[in-house]
Amino acid sequence: MQDFTLTQILTNLLIATKWTIALSAIAFVGGGLVGFLLMLMRISPNPVLKGLSLLYIEFFEATPLIMQLFLMFFGISVVFGLNLSTWTAASIALTTYTSAYLADIWRGSVEAVPRGQWEASRALGLGYFKQLRKVILPQAVRLSIPSTVGFAVQVIKGTSLASVIGFIELTRSASSISNVTFQPFLVYSLAAVIYFCLCFPLSLWSRRLEKQFSFGG
Amino acid sequence: MHQPAATTATSPPIQDAAPIIQVQDLEKWYGKFHVLKGCSLSVNRGEVVVIMGPSGSGKSTFIRTFNALETYQKGRIEIDGIHLTPKMKNVDAIRREVGMVFQQFNLFPHLSVVDNVMLAPMDVRGWKKEKAKAIAAELLERVGILDQAQKYPGQLSWGQQQRVAIARALAMQPKIMLFDEPTSALDPEMVREVLDAIRSLAESGMTMVCVTHEVGFAREVADRIVFMADGLIVETATPEEFFTNPKSDRTQQFLAQILH
Ligand SMILES: Nc1ncnc2c1ncn2[C@@H]1O[C@H](COP(=O)(O)OP(=O)(O)O)[C@@H](O)[C@H]1O
Numbered sequence: 001m002q003d004f005t006l007t008q009i010l011t012n013l014l015i016a017t018k019w020t021i022a023l024s025a026i027a028f029v030g031g032g033l034v035g036f037l038l039m040l041m042r043i044s045p046n047p048v049l050k051g052l053s054l055l056y057i058e059f060f061e062a063t064p065l066i067m068q069l070f071l072m073f074f075g076i077s078v079v080f081g082l083n084l085s086t087w088t089a090a091s092i093a094l095t096t097y098t099s100a101y102l103a104d105i106w107r108g109s110v111e112a113v114p115r116g117q118w119e120a121s122r123a124l125g126l127g128y129f130k131q132l133r134k135v136i137l138p139q140a141v142r143l144s145i146p147s148t149v150g151f152a153v154q155v156i157k158g159t160s161l162a163s164v165i166g167f168i169e170l171t172r173s174a175s176s177i178s179n180v181t182f183q184p185f186l187v188y189s190l191a192a193v194i195y196f197c198l199c200f201p202l203s204l205w206s207r208r209l210e211k212q213f214s215f216g217g
Numbered sequence: 218m219h220q221p222a223a224t225t226a227t228s229p230p231i232q233d234a235a236p237i238i239q240v241q242d243l244e245k246w247y248g249k250f251h252v253l254k255g256c257s258l259s260v261n262r263g264e265v266v267v268i269m270g271p272s273g274s275g276k277s278t279f280i281r282t283f284n285a286l287e288t289y290q291k292g293r294i295e296i297d298g299i300h301l302t303p304k305m306k307n308v309d310a311i312r313r314e315v316g317m318v319f320q321q322f323n324l325f326p327h328l329s330v331v332d333n334v335m336l337a338p339m340d341v342r343g344w345k346k347e348k349a350k351a352i353a354a355e356l357l358e359r360v361g362i363l364d365q366a367q368k369y370p371g372q373l374s375w376g377q378q379q380r381v382a383i384a385r386a387l388a389m390q391p392k393i394m395l396f397d398e399p400t401s402a403l404d405p406e407m408v409r410e411v412l413d414a415i416r417s418l419a420e421s422g423m424t425m426v427c428v429t430h431e432v433g434f435a436r437e438v439a440d441r442i443v444f445m446a447d448g449l450i451v452e453t454a455t456p457e458e459f460f461t462n463p464k465s466d467r468t469q470q471f472l473a474q475i476l477h
Pocket residue numbers: 247250252270271272273274275276277278279
């Protein structure tokens with residue numbers, strides 16, 4: 001049994017943090033793109049598009065993320081005979097999860113834009129997509145920034161669940177390091193500090209944005 | 218039922234003879250609620266029609282059918298010869314002809330005053346920026362806000378915001394302007410500046426339909442006053458007749474209330 005220095009432990013944790021950040025970024029970018037389309041479907045007057053989007057959003061919001069990860073990793077291989085790498089499974093699961101929540105957050109922001117904005121732009125003859133692009137979305141984006149940034153924190157913490165399917169990120173790495181060092185308290189404390197350093201600035205920023213935008217400024 | 222045209226004595230040029238707005242027996246329901254129970258109105262080119270009536274009588278709903286902000290179930294609407302069907306065919310063509318000013322202004326808060334005015338001309342009419350800018354400047358000058366052009370709506374008084382809203386609607390060069398209680402949300406000291414802007418627009422020959430409770434304005438500017446109650450047009454009269462010699466009991470009651 002060899003001794004591990006604090007530096008060694010920290011170095012290993014930070015290497016794993018890279019993957020936490022990468023997975024979060026994939027989930028956020030992918031989830032943002034899919035979420036935007038879902039939001040457009042959700043607010044569209046077409047009942048089929050609306051219904052499909054609603055079903056998707058409800059499914060991913062009403063089931064635990066950990067279950068979604070299991071389903072993605074084991075379910076796909078059982079049902080389709082495909083073996084997904086942990087990377088692929090974790091990326092897809094976190095992307096779908098993120099897209100559902102972002103779609104819902106953004107739908108809320110679009111709906112928070114006063115009806116009069118739709119009416120005035122319609123009366124001026126703008127078509128639906130022009131209304132969205134020029135009048136509604138610019139206002140909705142401002143309304144949604146605080147909760148979108150706030151949700152990024154949930155995504156970063158959510159990536160820790162990808163450890164259950166063997167994806168090696170910060171949490172998984174912490175657990176293996178503590179197994180060999182027999183210093184779980186130290187290792188998990190360090191991991192917690194790293195999560196905190198990732199998330200806290202985002203939380204702060206989100207709270208500041210919330211204040212900034214709450215007076216319609 | 219056809220409403221008589223306001224003036225038959227002086228003969229307008231022949232091509233202008235047809236009313237620019239023709240609404241016949243319009244009926245609309247909100248679910249089970251029969252909000253318009255057969256309203257007919259024709260408005261000639263250059264005519265100013267003021268609609269009055271108690272709150273909830275369907276005035277807003279009625280004029281909002283003219284630019285298809287509301288659908289209708291029965292009747293017929295023709296705007297400048299274009300048939301606006303209940304299925305909303307020809308909506309785009311109609312909205313280009315009809316400008317609207319709302320009680321709550323509804324300016325776009327994320328755009329500067331001048332961008333508010335330029336948006337539709339550029340995006341709907343496809344004008345070049347220079348042309349849109351020139352027209353916007355001219356219109357803002359006309360409503361007396363040119364010096365505020367670079368500000369955002371939130372930095373303006375409500376009276377100024379409403380004047381910007383008028384300029385914004387005019388920028389599309391509509392043939393008809395609809396006003397839905399344009400001064401009801403304003404503090405008393407701001408009512409005048411907005412009414413003055415509307416009055417000068419009327420004097421320039423714009424066809425207008427205006428829902429308002431401003432008696433002085435109606436008396437002075439309206440060619441005709443339409444009185445609505447409970448989803449019906451109860452009475453149509455010149456301002457003179459309307460205020461001094463109203464025919465129906467319902468109108469008399471209403472006037473007693475607002476004139477006390
Ligand atoms: N979207 C709607 N759904 C259901 N009822 C409505 C709606 N809009 C207006 N109404 C009802 O229709 C009636 C007429 O409304 P409105 O046209 O706004 O009247 P006015 O402008 O004369 O005050 C009112 O009783 C109002 O409650």
